[in-house]
Amino acid sequence: MGSPFGDATDGQYHALVHRDDLWYGSSYWTGPDWTRVGKDWHHPGENTPSVRRFAAPRDGRVTIGGRVRKAHLDGDGVRVWIAHGAKTVWQAELDGKDARGVDPNLTLEVRRGDAIRFVVHKRGTIFCDTTWWDPVVTYADGPRFPCFPGILHQNARRQRLVVRDGRRAGERRRPAAGFGTDPEPGALRRDDRGRPDD
Helix, strand or coil: CCECCECCCCCCECECEEEEEEECCEEEEECHHHCEEECCEEECCCCCCEEEEEECCCCEEEEEECCEEECCCCCCCEEEEEEECCEEEEEEEECCCCCCCECCCEEEEECCCCEEEEEEEECCCCCCCCEEECCEEEECCCCEEECCCCEEEECCCCEEEECCCCCCCCCCCCCCECCECCCCCCCCCCCCCCCCCC
16 A cells, blocks of 8 residues: 555655755755755655655564654645655645654554665745754664664764664665665665765
């Protein structure tokens, strides 16, 4: 079952390209028609939702938290949802000036490699649709994981996104995704050059 807000959960996903320039305080991944995913924010494209993808590192019961709220307080608002595999498991709509937002506070049973996608899409237009969302997945027995290669790391030479998703340093990652080709389970790539974590 796809989302009632669009079919971002069932289709293919485009790979996004990393940009080193700063927007809303971080470098970001970008894709078709203004689709962007930053450290703790999303911006949908005209025809493409913005998707942050997390792959469960192991089996277990997880709680998903992380308030989603508008960053640019204007526009006609956004539609947001969480998909577990191809199933929409949570959804909400945020008005354009919704600085308070909502916390999904969702509990799921996951298996290693399961994809959990955090999706932001436009309501009508994409103007002023930048949305704060920095979800965290916490296992019932304690381990906690951020859901994006989204920790901005200050380097003396440049700023960049650093992947912290529970994988070993040096493993090749793939980016979060919009429509196109879905990355393999558990894979996130920090940049197109495939450089390892710091």
